[in-house]
Amino acid sequence: MDTAPPLSPTARSTVRRGAERARTDRTELHAVLDAGLVGHLGVVLDGSPVVLPTGYGRRGDTLYLHGSTGAATLRAAAAGVPVCFTVTHVDGVVYARSAFHHSMNYRCAVVHGVARRVTDPGERLLGLEALTEQLAPGSWAATRQPDRRELAATALLALDLTEASLKVRTGPPGDDERDLAAPVWAGVLPLRTVVGEPEPCPLLPDGAPVPARIRDRGV
């Protein structure tokens, strides 16, 4: 049984446009985050927004983000300023009978907050494990873990899921009554991400088997 508390929107995280699409189930928020590979991290640098794709991982109600210690956005985010982190899945193109009602089906999680730089060695390893497993399930145990130099080169941030919102659109187009008789196809073209054939590193020995964790992976 999932006993996660519901999302409690603040003024900033309240979904205003299309409020009927807002969800308040924390389990659903987790599922949307867990299904993603990258989010888009927004920070303010010299008064301007900067939005960059960023890998992440989740442990409970904490998101871990990482990047090079040299990255300006990560340095800014680590300095205790507000950030926004958004994960979006596009699930389908909604074809309507009017241009105006064309839309997308999607799931979108938006997290506002102040990120905390993770310095505790134990939490750093747990955070990097979450990040690695989000990107490549099974890889943390199967590959060489970070050494001291690699850890020193990696900035790890924690962002709590306290101020988060979730917006989901599903279903057919919302055409106007007046357009329903138009001889135009309307409906949804679903989209999904699939994996292709694994491409071995050229430096692998010939015929090195692809492990099941990679071969059978869905995304």
Added chain:
Amino acid sequence: MDTAPPLSPTARSTVRRGAERARTDRTELHAVLDAGLVGHLGVVLDGSPVVLPTGYGRRGDTLYLHGSTGAATLRAAAAGVPVCFTVTHVDGVVYARSAFHHSMNYRCAVVHGVARRVTDPGERLLGLEALTEQLAPGSWAATRQPDRRELAATALLALDLTEASLKVRTGPPGDDERDLAAPVWAGVLPLRTVVGEPEPCPLLPDGAPVPARIRDRGV
């Protein structure tokens, strides 16, 4: 022949991390933008960044973004403040022999600038056409175009591709020499987006044929 001028990075749009991944070909920038369905628009609201998924379309070196006239981010972006608009494609998961060298193959376009609210009726129609065609090729001509009320409810912004950067990662992992002999599979698991079976609107007549522009669409 493509005579587009190369990208001329400013301080803000110069790729600093992983500079070997920076591209300066404007044609390649256009291709990355044209291949996307949503970008992530960043604006600063009350001192905090807000990042939301946003549909777009391109005409030449102008991106058009739209949304409800009631959306706070769109209103902010229309007020002449700096925005950032980022389009990312994740092309593969890069499995390395060490956790540290795990990565993603991706294409990412980042556009900085001040958006302009489009008020000229002719440009508004061209911009909405570009947006509709990006989402649903062929739909602008095939469906009812916006009437006066719908146009009044739609905020349309133009963002010039003057200050843009493009970053691309391709290829196998960049493992350390010391790890190459490890008995660990390394390589790339390619990812791509595919379309599923069209799902007709329940209000369509039975057996309404799916037009080729939708049935045969790739993304």
